[in-house]
Amino acid sequence: MNRRLRLLAAALDELPVNVSVLDSDGVICQTNQSWQAFGEHNDIQEPADTLGVDYLDVCERAGTVSALAVKRGLSEVLAGRREYFEYRYPCHSPIEQRWYLLQAVPLVDDTERFVVVGHINITSQVLTERRLRAKRDSLAALADLNSAIREITHTAIGESTRPEIEQAVCAELLETGHYSSVQIGELSGHAELFSPRASAGVDRRPIAESAESTCGPLFGETAIRQAVWTRQLQTTQMMAPNTAFGWRADDDSAVSEQALAAVPISHASRLYGICVVATDRSDAFDADEREILSQLGEVVGHAIAASNRREALMSKTVIEVELRLPEYIPQPTPPPADWTVEISHTVDSESGYSMFGTVDAVDLAAVETVFEPLDGFVVAVLGQQADRYRIELHTDRPCVIPLLASQGWSTESARLENGECYLTVRMPAGDSVRALMETVAELAPAVELLRRRQRHVDQPVDHTHNSPIDELTDRQRTVLQTAYAAGYFEWPRDSSGEELAETLGISPPTFHQHLRIGQQKLMNALFETAPLAA
Numbered sequence: 001m002n003r004r005l006r007l008l009a010a011a012l013d014e015l016p017v018n019v020s021v022l023d024s025d026g027v028i029c030q031t032n033q034s035w036q037a038f039g040e041h042n043d044i045q046e047p048a049d050t051l052g053v054d055y056l057d058v059c060e061r062a063g064t065v066s067a068l069a070v071k072r073g074l075s076e077v078l079a080g081r082r083e084y085f086e087y088r089y090p091c092h093s094p095i096e097q098r099w100y101l102l103q104a105v106p107l108v109d110d111t112e113r114f115v116v117v118g119h120i121n122i123t124s125q126v127l128t129e130r131r132l133r134a135k136r137d138s139l140a141a142l143a144d145l146n147s148a149i150r151e152i153t154h155t156a157i158g159e160s161t162r163p164e165i166e167q168a169v170c171a172e173l174l175e176t177g178h179y180s181s182v183q184i185g186e187l188s189g190h191a192e193l194f195s196p197r198a199s200a201g202v203d204r205r206p207i208a209e210s211a212e213s214t215c216g217p218l219f220g221e222t223a224i225r226q227a228v229w230t231r232q233l234q235t236t237q238m239m240a241p242n243t244a245f246g247w248r249a250d251d252d253s254a255v256s257e258q259a260l261a262a263v264p265i266s267h268a269s270r271l272y273g274i275c276v277v278a279t280d281r282s283d284a285f286d287a288d289e290r291e292i293l294s295q296l297g298e299v300v301g302h303a304i305a306a307s308n309r310r311e312a313l314m315s316k317t318v319i320e321v322e323l324r325l326p327e328y329i330p331q332p333t334p335p336p337a338d339w340t341v342e343i344s345h346t347v348d349s350e351s352g353y354s355m356f357g358t359v360d361a362v363d364l365a366a367v368e369t370v371f372e373p374l375d376g377f378v379v380a381v382l383g384q385q386a387d388r389y390r391i392e393l394h395t396d397r398p399c400v401i402p403l404l405a406s407q408g409w410s411t412e413s414a415r416l417e418n419g420e421c422y423l424t425v426r427m428p429a430g431d432s433v434r435a436l437m438e439t440v441a442e443l444a445p446a447v448e449l450l451r452r453r454q455r456h457v458d459q460p461v462d463h464t465h466n467s468p469i470d471e472l473t474d475r476q477r478t479v480l481q482t483a484y485a486a487g488y489f490e491w492p493r494d495s496s497g498e499e500l501a502e503t504l505g506i507s508p509p510t511f512h513q514h515l516r517i518g519q520q521k522l523m524n525a526l527f528e529t530a531p532l533a534a
Helices: 003-014 033-041 055-062 065-078 123-157 162-175 221-230 287-314 361-371 400-406 433-441 474-485 497-504 508-527
Strands: 018-022 028-031 085-090 099-109 112-121 181-188 193-200 234-241 255-267 270-279 317-325 340-349 352-360 377-385 388-395 410-417 420-428 448-456
Touching: 018 033, 018 055, 055 065, 065 085, 065 099, 065 112, 099 123, 123 162, 123 287, 162 181, 162 193, 162 270, 162 287, 181 221, 193 221, 193 270, 221 234, 221 255, 221 270, 255 287, 270 287, 317 433, 340 361, 340 400, 340 474, 352 361, 352 474, 361 377, 361 388, 400 410, 400 420, 400 433, 420 433, 433 448, 474 497, 474 508, 497 508
Parallel strands: none
Antiparallel strands: 018 028, 018 112, 085 099, 099 112, 181 193, 181 270, 234 255, 255 270, 317 420, 317 448, 340 352, 340 410, 352 388, 377 388, 410 420
């Protein structure tokens, strides 16, 4: 070999690229050291230099999509039908995944045509591209998820029923293209399997009986249960062997991945169901996506609660239940004389919760004896009318009446009697009394159901439309309601503005400002469009 050929051979050996030269028949006639080292490290059946091996025949016998594409490309270069061929392909070993870029160019020596074939390891480039693509996909998923939430919110604002809201959520999330299935349902039955009420992308069988997948029939069950128990979003991921994967084949994924998120749908303290979203995205459910899905659960929960309240207001049939809450107010030892407080109004404020009511004059001393020693309670006498006193019971403890209101259930009457609480509650005919009992039991585990009956409401009124109260802000409504309940509008007044401001945890000027603006809004709503003479 003359000096020029030796120099060319040495140059090829120094290249960090696997290089071979094929003759006009596609037989390997020369390889460099990188090619030979690759053969030694990968235990190929031929000699490491592979000299004399028919490269085109090896591709034919491999039979994979990549191998056959390479055979066609190299054949065309050898035949002179193309001057350059390039092909990107996976080339995995039993212990690692690798990707290569094949580049082939013709080499003509006298009248014989050769092909120089180089295989460049591009694994790091492929992995970087995948990371960037995953990041772009993640950002796109967040943008699409935000758009879906806007559509869901728009749907919920309308006169939608609960089934319509839940089905719209499933459809909108599936429409983003980032989830393979979406289901909304609850745990039911003796085995407490997840049973969907609404779904998109799947059938409606319980999750433990869903169609078989590489992730197993019970995938996601634990996450769903944890979401029910904790009322917080839960995620889980599973990787399973890809049965189609062979390290010598084209498939570049040795495992299949599936991820699932269980999103609680709740409002206040009531759980309305679990939204289960599944995807095969490897980067699914990062911190940003979890936060958006959690917000979605709150939005849908609020929409369902509003829908339930709307149905309750418009329904001509309601369920009325009477409840007894034993030992709701701790009694001192020995207990005082019998006492009763009739609750007429309740107000929720930043400083706590106020119950306004009346008590017989003969019971007032016993009421003060019970409440004054209790931590978290303050009793105040606001005024007297004949033989009854108007009082305020203020507490920073959780109370059952606002808890019921948050579920769309209205408390028609409330009475405290010798430490026990008696409630009459109305709920839509389609609601579950069991759910009501479980809700009350969160604060009063010993709650008893005294009576349950259906009642017919002759003229249901939808108070959600065209009401003067709609013009008020939440703060203005709270101030006006507190003033009314505390006898501020009585004459003589049972409470002063300063006392009510202290109850609400605001300054007297702020109280009077909200009161004045709220009164003006009510007057405008009532009389602004009234005729000149009536």
